[in-house]
Amino acid sequence: MDVLLSDLRARVLLANAGGKALYIHGGGSKSFYGMPVDHESVLDMSPYAGVIDYQPSELVLTARAGTPLTQVEAQLAEQGQMLAFEPPHFGGGATLGGCVATALAGPRRIAAGGVRDFVLGVRMLDAQGRVLRFGGTVMKNVAGYDVTRLITGSLGTLGVILEVSLKVMPKPAAETTLRFSVGEEEALRQMNAWGRQSLPISATAWDTDADGRGRLTVRLSGAGAAVAAAMKKMGGDVVPEAQAAAWWRSLRDHTHPFLSRRPLWRLSVKSTAPALGLGATLIEWGGAQRWLAGPVAADAVRAAATRAGGHATLFRASSAQEVRAVGVFHPLPPAIAAIHRRLKNEFDPEGVFNPGRMYPDL
Numbered sequence: 391m392d393v394l395l396s397d398l399r400a401r402v403l404l405a406n407a408g409g410k411a412l413y414i415h416g417g418g419s420k421s422f423y424g425m426p427v428d429h430e431s432v433l434d435m436s437p438y439a440g441v442i443d444y445q446p447s448e449l450v451l452t453a454r455a456g457t458p459l460t461q462v463e464a465q466l467a468e469q470g471q472m473l474a475f476e477p478p479h480f481g482g483g484a485t486l487g488g489c490v491a492t493a494l495a496g497p498r499r500i501a502a503g504g505v506r507d508f509v510l511g512v513r514m515l516d517a518q519g520r521v522l523r524f525g526g527t528v529m530k531n532v533a534g535y536d537v538t539r540l541i542t543g544s545l546g547t548l549g550v551i552l553e554v555s556l557k558v559m560p561k562p563a564a565e566t567t568l569r570f571s572v573g574e575e576e577a578l579r580q581m582n583a584w585g586r587q588s589l590p591i592s593a594t595a596w597d598t599d600a601d602g603r604g605r606l607t608v609r610l611s612g613a614g615a616a617v618a619a620a621m622k623k624m625g626g627d628v629v630p631e632a633q634a635a636a637w638w639r640s641l642r643d644h645t646h647p648f649l650s651r652r653p654l655w656r657l658s659v660k661s662t663a664p665a666l667g668l669g670a671t672l673i674e675w676g677g678a679q680r681w682l683a684g685p686v687a688a689d690a691v692r693a694a695a696t697r698a699g700g701h702a703t704l705f706r707a708s709s710a711q712e713v714r715a716v717g718v719f720h721p722l723p724p725a726i727a728a729i730h731r732r733l734k735n736e737f738d739p740e741g742v743f744n745p746g747r748m749y750p751d752l
Contacts, residue, residue, distance in 0.1 A: 394438050395521070398550065401433055403519040405742050412742050414546035416456055417483025420492050422706055424545050424747045425718050433550065435487055441465060442553060450510065452555040455487025462486055466558055474502035474559040478642050487551045493543030496642035497593035497609070500675040502559070506542045513553040514541060517738040525555065540733065546744040547752055548737040562592070562611035564618075567634035568626035570606040572596075574665045574673070577606040581676045582662055584608070589624070590616045595641055596673040597648055609638060641674065648672045651683035652708045655691050659700035666694045681705075688716035695720065719748060 405412045413429035415421070416436055439456035446469040453462055459479055466472055476496030477489045490512070493505040511525030524537035541548060572580065577596040584591060590612035598604055608626070610617045621628070629637070640646040649672065657666070661677035668691060672681040678700075682691060688704065695702035701720035707713040722730065727749070734741075734752050746752070 395515075395552070398433065398435075398438065398515060398552075399519045399521075401431070402515060402517065402550065402742065405431060406517050406519070406740050409740060410742070411745050414491075414550055414744055416485035416488040416491075417458065417481075419480040419482075419484040420488050420494070423492055423494075423718075425713060425750070426710060427744050427747050429744075435550070436485065438552065439485075446471060449558050449560075450555060451558050452511075452553060453486050454553050455485060455490075455551045457486045458482075459484040459486060459489060467561075470561050471558045472561050473508070473556065475499055475505050475508060476502070476642055477505070478644065480643055486554055490542050490551055490554050491544065491546050497595065497638050497674060498611075500594060500678070501592045501611070506539050508557045509538045509542050509554060510557055511555040512538050512541050512551055514548075515550040515552055517549070517740055517742045521552065522549075545747045547734060547747055549743060562590075562613075564614040564616075565592070565609065565611045565631075566617050566621060567629040567631075567638070568608045568610065568621065568624060569629050570608070570626045571603060572606050573604045574671065577604065577673065578662075578665065578677045580606065581673075584624070585661065585676050589620045591620075591676075593638060594674065594676050597646070607637065609634070646672070648683060649681065652706055653683070653685075653704060653712060654706040655682040655686065656680075656703045656705040657682065657691070657695045657698070657700060658703075659695060659698035663698035663700075666698065668694055692720060717749070722749070 402412065410430040411428065412431055412433045413427050415432045415434050436456045438454050439458070441451065441453045441457060441462065443452040444465060449471070451462065451466065459477060460482065463473060476498035478494050478496050490505060490509060495504050511523065513521065513523045515521055541551060574596060581594050590610050591608060592611035593609040594606070596604065596606045610620050644650065648670070657680040659678060659680060663677065666680060668682055668686050670683050673679070692702045703720065704713065704716060704718045730752055
């Protein structure tokens with residue numbers, strides 16, 4: 391691995407000296423996410439792989455960025471543990487570095503939290519070829535920049551993730567999925583009502599079936615007694631275990647038919663926001679994540695997201711022309727945009743890493 395790291399450093403230093411951009415690439419499963427990047431060269435991180443340290447009793451795993459998510463999850467499963475934020479794979483090539491760089495989480499985020507909540511430390515390569523370490527392998531407060539949180543979700547624009555230390559969690563002792571036949575407004579009301587109660591809900595989603603009928607799907611996870619008590623209180627129809635697992639996986643990895651539509655917008659809003667009335671919708675995270683699919687004007691989507699107390703992302707576009715015309719991420723207020731530019735300048739003043747991946751001027 392020292393040889394691989396030396397090669398990575400040399401590639402970065404050469405690009406920096408020549409003023410050339412590098413596109414950081416892992417398994418390629420999330421290359422669709424973000425703005426298209428103009429680059430002269432690809433920095434392939436997939437060979438820089440392997441679990442470095444795993445302490446099941448401490449609930450901590452450290453692995454290199456190119457490590458496949460399937461390998462990480464298989465090793466955790468052997469000890470009855472998991473990545474609590476349920477990261478999407480979007481195919482078989484997903485890597486740990488890409489998981490952290492995009493900070494995308496699956497259905498369990500409603501209960502467990504996001505990727506940033508579980509990243510304990512990172513080892514990274516900056517544009518000057520320096521190997522830097524931030525955080526550690528324990529949860530603690532920090533002074534100044536919490537760089538682990540800055541790097542998480544930065545889409546490779548601040549530096550190259552080399553290693554990540556993550557807090558992992560035990561798998562739940564029991565898990566059951568319930569389904570209810572309800573419309574969108576009633577589903578939103580019910581999800582928010584359940585969210586105010588002590589129920590072991592680990593995921594919620596509202597969509598429509600093949601016949602266009604609304605259905606609310608709820609996953610319960612935890613101690614057997616708690617799951618059984620919640621089932622009795624909530625009612626609904628029990629979804630067979632194998633069918634339920636496949637269905638939640640289809641949401642996580644976007645093989646669900648709705649999430650295959652283009653363009654696909656993701657709106658992060660207040661969970662109590664009413665139905666947005668912009669067309670075909672799929673709802674997750676207790677109402678806080680709304681997916682819109684179909685030909686909806688970008689200005690209308692972003693205005694609706696703002697009114698609902700959130701923001702909108704063009705998650706998958708119909709074409710490269712659409713991406714370039716409307717952008718991917720919600721426009722930043724001037725003060726926040728200035729902070730982003732200063733951070734980029736601090737970490738990557740020459741603009742080597744993934745320039746323009748988030749916003750055109752970053």
